Amino acid sequence: MRDAREPRGRARVAMLTCELDPIRCGGLATMVTALCRALDPARFQPVVVLPRSGHAPPWPHLERRLLPYCAADRYQAGGSEVWLLSNPLLDSEGVIYPEPYDHAGIKKTDEYGERVAELLGALDARLLHLHDAYAYKCLYEARRLGLPTVLTIHRLHEDEPPLAFAEMASAQLATVVTTVSDAYRRERDDFFSARQDVQVIPNGIDLDFWSEDALPPEPAGRAARRRRLLRSLELPERPTFAFVGRFDRDQKGLDVLLDALHAGLEGAPLNLIVAGEGDRALAERTAAAAAAAGDRVRLLRRMLPQDEVRALLAAVDFAVIPSRYEPFGLILIEALAMGAIPVASRVGGLRDVLAGAQPGDPGPGRSFEAGDAAGLAAAMLEMARLALAAPEAMDNARRAARTRAEAYSARRMAARYEALYSATLAAGASPAAGRPAAPSGPPAGRARAREEGANDADRSAT
Structure with a gap:
């Protein structure tokens, strides 16, 4: 009409x-x-x-x-x-x-x-x-x-x-x-x-929405948002990773992240926040892992609305994207835009975005082979240690991440x-x-x- x-x-x-x-x-x-x-x-x-x-x-x-x-x-x-x-x-x-x-x-x-x-x-x-x-x-x-x-x-x-x-x-x-x-x-x-x-x-993505400038003003910036998030979840002050997505056994790789948590990250100096819902057995396994990890893992068992995803990505240090396959992967662009440094599998659109515009450009963050729990654990541990030892390197990586996101407006x-x-x-x-x-x-x-x-x-x- x-x-x-x-x-x-x-x-x-x-x-x-x-x-x-x-x-x-x-x-x-x-x-x-x-x-x-x-x-x-x-x-x-x-x-x-x-x-x-x-x-x-x-x-x-x-x-x-x-x-x-x-x-x-x-x-x-x-x-x-x-x-x-x-x-x-x-x-x-x-x-x-x-x-x-x-x-x-x-x-x-x-x-x-x-x-x-x-x-x-x-x-x-x-x-x-x-x-x-x-x-x-x-x-x-x-x-x-x-x-x-x-x-x-x-x-x-x-x-x-x-x-x-x-x-x-x-x-x-x-x-x-x-x-x-x-x-x-x-x-x-x-x-x-x-x-x-x-x-x-x-x-x-809408870069006017996916921007720290769209958040309520925070004079102390990202550090203050991060402290507020950790206090709300009763997590200690240390490098913090977030997984946001659907719980499934086929694509998103949450099971790979749980394997990495169990096999290579026990006692590691990091926090992990898992947000999403889906497969019931996988959600129960995540809840059990969170309970066993004590003050290192928190589960938000619901699909977050877009404004909550934005606030979460603007506060954490890293976004974990362990997909087994990913035709594009909007969550990667959203994380880059909000300054959450990615740790992502090398598949599909994730590979294209992380590769960057220039040959040999490693891009911000780290990548690993899809399904490789040990490789994921090693990448997360490396980034957590780097965040503790060289916070200025994280600031540079965040700026590079935002620049990369601008190509996907x-x-x-x-x-x-x-x-x-x-x-x-x-x-x-x-x-x-x-x-x-x-x-x-x-x-x-x-x-x-x-x-x-x-x-x-x-x-x-x-």
């Missing part, structure tokens, strides 16, 4: 995602929200469509449409138009990604894509941007309507076969495929080699997507190489018919 006051020539881009702040599970919400806010409003209008997932959003409500199989509520969220889709499958009690994925999750995914397809005519979008393949079932309808599509692979889901199938189908049907780091494209050449035109656009990310959107719109909705183009005649008539039907539904709802 185009607003009559919308600037002439501004392209409406439908962002198809399961997450947008404050409806979030992790980094996808951070990235999509930052992209929508950073796009040039004179050129592009973000139109976000996502399942309601049981959430009551804080945005002003504009209208409700009753579609044949769901309700679609339209909101205004800053400069973005947001549609939330609701029915028994899409409004599942606050659960964004149901488990087990092989049953409930794929049913919700299929339902979401089918309902998006119903809504396409009413959205009046000129381009669709799928963030991962959750909306894959709308892709053929998009082709019938002559709409070009961008698919961004934030991570592949071979551990969830139904969604892995959706990714394979989406990669063949989308006009353009992108991913978030050169390293991830190389690591997953088994998937990306099916398309010779895959582009890499690194993620970015949301505005830089948005400029790359703007260029991609413009080129894709100029080229039209050409399908992947070797695929027949959709017929050129029916889509316009279908779009008008679908919009008339949506308007009829809207009138019936009011």
Whole structure:
């Protein structure tokens, strides 16, 4: 639905995602929200469509449409138009990604894509941007309507076969495929080699938010924030590391950190703060490790909101990121921006960011081979001793970290997507190489018919 006051020539881009702040599970919400806010409003209008997932959003409500199989509520969220889709499958009690994925999750995914397809005519979008393949079932309808599509692979889901199938189908049907780091494209050449035109656009963060200047003024600076944090957690004054993320057995590597704590860091002069939630057994193992470690380890068993993550990273000395794989790793950029020196595994986007712009540049912090608990323990111990022996070196590393983060601003990310959107719109909705183009005649008539039907539904709802 185009607003009559919308600037002439501004392209409406439908962002198809399961997450947008404050409806979030992790980094996808951070990235999509930052992209929508950073796009040039004179050129592009973000139109976000996502399942309601049981959430009551804080945005002003504009209208409700009753579609044949769901309700679609339209909101205004800053400069973005947001549609939330609701029915028994899409409004599942606050659960964004149901488990087990092989049953409930794929049913919700299929339902979401089918309902998006119903809504396409009413959205009046000129381009669709799928963030991962959750909306894959709308892709053929998009082709019938002559709409070009961008698919961004934030991570592949071979551990969830139904969604892995959706990714394979989406990669063949989308006009353009992108991913978030050169390293991830190389690591997953088994998937990306099916398309010779895959582009890499690194993620970015809002550097106005992720800045110590955005925190309440503190005359004594980082040292005072650190002392206050340690007092609140009843931890002694010594170098402090933080792990922030999802507890899982597949990706984030919390188990590697716990192995390092047990095997190489007993009695080491450091504190560790673990914040997050997820796998119950892993959370219980973390709680047991914290209890056994006494005054060295604290567990914050909850997903921290973004302002709390920012405050934590602005107070600790180091951020531990022991991922087994990481297509990009927004937490690394957030830590760099807040001056928390990273100790991270050499995988995916983490490897790209830590490598720096110049060959041979070691970058701030330390890295280790993914899954290597002994290597992680050695890196943490080395950094803790360096912080005690040469605090000025830590100040230099923090300055280098903030400089590195500046290369990953949301505005830089948005400029790359703007260029991609413009080129894709100029080229039209050409399908992947070797695929027949959709017929050129029916889509316009279908779009008008679908919009008339949506308007009829809207009138019936009011």
